[in-house]
Amino acid sequence: MSIAGGYHRAVERAAAVGCQCLQLFTKNSNQWRDPDVSEEQATAFREALRNSGLTAAVSHDSYLINLASPDDSLWNRSVDALAAELKRADLLGLDYAVAHPGAYIEGGEEAGLKRIAQAVDLIHERLPTLRTQLLLETTAGQGTNLGWRFEHLAAILDDVRHPHRVGICLDTCHVFAAGYPIHRPRGLAEVLREFDAVIGLTKIRAVHLNDSRADFGSRVDRHAHIGQGKIGTDAFRRLLRDERLAGIPMYLETPKGTDSEGRDWDAVNLDLLRKLARSR
Structure with a gap:
């Protein structure tokens, strides 16, 4: 949700379209500039969130951050930026901050995964009392992006000093594009079993x-409205009704705007998802 007009406005926008949880950018996602969050802004956001009834508010990091970069200058800048993101999220009272693992560019997967783990450790060393948990997101695997195989994420979790401070955000578009067959009738069950074996569903x-x-398997990251892409509504019905995912907050990242009838796309997608969750 957009924070235009103040962080609290994201809460109002989410509530207006019927959301039960909220994801927001705490800053411009395509700029390095890291604005400070004032106590007044944070208080207004926390009060708006408390009064709205929304739960599980999370942030998403900047698209410029690359924790796997072999370039020391970019890597250090990325570490600083993600640390600043986590500090903002913590001040706002957010449960989680979602981050893309990064792209190794050159040097190979193993070196890139090591860089990510080193970055996470350095950030946690700087922020020992941080309450907001870092979530590494599954990726589609475009270019040299890491995180498109569950084994990538497992390697990072195995390498960091405080794995209990790191969780995973599962993106349906990304895992599908990465080659995990969640669109097939028995595909989701197979994928969740594999995830559990490699990382652990918890x-x-x-x-x-x-x-x-x-x-499927294209390793291309292109989001679509629910039911208007290659995954299809049946897959989302199975996902929403899977007891292994019960209680985990779920967030839309579908295109913004309005449909041909002038309805907000977020509301349209939410309405469809709720119908799918109720149907058999």
């Missing part, structure tokens, strides 16, 4: 609900 703290414009 590590999933959030789910991004997005259909995919790109093909």
Whole structure:
């Protein structure tokens, strides 16, 4: 949700379209500038959240951050930026902050995964009393992006000093594009079993609900409205009714705007998802 007009406005916008939980950017996601959050802004946001009835508010990091970068200058800047993001999220009282693991560019996967773990450790060393938990997001695997295999995320969790301070955000579009067959009738069950074996289902703290414009296994990240992509409504029905994911907050990252009838796309997607959750 947009924070235009103040952080509390994101809460109002989410409530207006019928959301029960909320994801927001705490800053411009395409700029390095890290604005401070005043105590007044944080208080207004926390009060708005408390009064709205929304739960499980999370932030998403900047798209410029690359914790796997082999370039020391970019890596250090990324560490600083994610640390600042986590501090803002903590001040706002957010449960989680979602981050893309990063792209290794050159040097290979193993070196990139090591860089990510080192970055996470450095951030946690700087912020020992942080309450907001960092969530690493599954990715589609475009280019040299890491996190598209469950094994990538497992390697990071195995390497960090405080794995209990790190969780996972599962993105439906990304895992589908990465080659995990959640669209098939028995695919979700297979994928969750594999995730449990490699990482552990208890590590999933959030789910991004997005259909995919790109093909299965394409490793291309293109989000679509629910039911208007290659994943399809049946897959979302199975996901929403799967007891292993019960109680985990789920967030839309579908395109913004209005449909041909002037309805807000967030409200349209939410309405469809709720119908799917009730249907058999």
